[in-house]
Amino acid sequence: MSEIKQTAKNEWAKGWPIVLASLVGIMLCLSPLPYWALAVIGEELGKEFGWDRQTITAGFLYMTAGVLVSAPIAGLLVDKIGARKVLLPSIIALGLGTMSFALMTSDPRVFYLIFFITAVFGTGTLPITWTKAIVNNFDRYRGLALGIALTGTGLYGFVATPSIQFMIDHFGWRAAYVSVGALPILLSLPIAYILFKDEKEEARLKTSDSNGVRRLLIMGLGFAIALFVSMQIVTTVAGFVGVMALMVTFLIAYLILVYLRSDAGNTEVPGLTIRQTMMNYRFWVILFAFLLLGAVVSGIIANSKYILLDKGYSPQDATHLFIGAGVIGLSTLTGRILGGWLVDHFWAPMIAFIFMSLPAFGCFVFAWDMGIGMNVLALVLVGLAAGVEFDLMAYFVSRYFGMKSYALIYGLIYAAFGLGSGTSPIIFNILRGDDADYSNVLKLVAIGFIIGAALLLTLGKYRDFDGEALS
Missing domain, CATH: 1.20.1250.20 (MFS general substrate transporter like domains)
Structure with a gap:
């Protein structure tokens, strides 16, 4: 029993910086950030641009499509080059992508494109990357370490509504989007840079195959462009039901391609x-x-x-x-x-x-x-x-x-x-x-x-x- 306790103690002594960095990073990752921003700002978009509820909430479909096409790519990159090299640039991309909502026009296609691109390049901030280091460094209390880190997905919800509404009331909805996008860059990026270091991963990662990584990125970009263009066509012809069927098709194609090539x-x-x-x-x-x-x-x-x-x-x-x-x-x-x-x-x-x-x-x-x-x-x-x-x-x-x-x-x-x-x-x-x-x-x-x-x-x-x- 004492040996088990000592093992658990050693895990936390070495792994707490990773858990803390992951908690903050997941709190400000792609999952909660755009959701809460649109939940509060959506009404303002309706007033300014005359969009109905369906037009506004359809943004989440495009975010889902972006995650669908990029999550396997992000995962493969993490396994090839390490979580840290994926998540740090992805944090910056998420922040800049969220800020770019402030530049929107009344054309909903611009709104959807920003959602889609932000998701494609911000997927590296999702739990896919953070949890890799946690499970690498925790065994006896792996579940608890994951649970603590993943509370971040819910913590932002407690402060999101009042803080975003404050920015809207005093500076307008465009400034509110800028403030939301600044959070991952100002908070999770420096904390991750300092604390998120998986020594076990770094020690056993071989030099990555740069050509393989390049091919992987080209494949992912091709998938993303094809999916976004297809969604524009299918939305017009078959509505949102057709879009959902299209995304299922892309997931199946991805599974087949990964099996054949990875x-x-x-x-x-x-x-x-x-x-x-x-x-x-x-x-x-x-x-x-x-x-x-x-x-x-x-x-x-x-x-x-x-x-x-x-x-x-x-x-x-x-x-x-x-x-x-x-x-x-x-x-x-x-x-x-x-x-x-x-x-x-x-x-x-x-x-x-x-x-x-x-x-x-x-x-x-x-x-x-x-x-x-x-x-x-x-x-x-x-x-x-x-x-x-x-x-x-x-x-x-x-x-x-x-x-x-x-x-x-x-x-x-x-x-x-x-x-x-x-x-x-x-x-x-x-x-x-x-x-x-x-x-x-x-x-x-x-x-x-x-x-x-x-x-x-x-x-x-x-x-x-x-x-x-x-x-």
């Missing part, structure tokens, strides 16, 4: 190659489970206010109950840390099943409206599920596939997760159609929670890559 990872690093991973059923179980779970969690959170409004609640009551940094924000943060601690002590798929299946009960609560108290409980359950998603993705990849191609595998799974979570709010409303409320949709979502959670129970025992020779 040989990521250092041969000295324990773990599966990407080809071995894609021949392993666990990869497909995790990818599909998180695509499904990302969709149902995001769909519930994005539409929770409208679900209550359809049940007869006043706008004031609905807003009070489900404001972003209220019930849902606190339960998400709780889920991050609690889930991280639990997977260090118990079998992670069982913890995942518990956290991800309980929201099915919440769906039935919403569907039949069992009162305010039960509605709060329902959203707490959804918030807890949202809290453990990122923890579990990183934990599963490291425990079942090792570190050889960690970031690429994580990037592919994150792309699927982003596809589900980015498109589900629209899918929810398509499925609702002309129904009076979301009751029928919620029943389908409950089934989705149960299926996604149950799939993770099939993963089996962890693999000890340090103790086995891989062919």
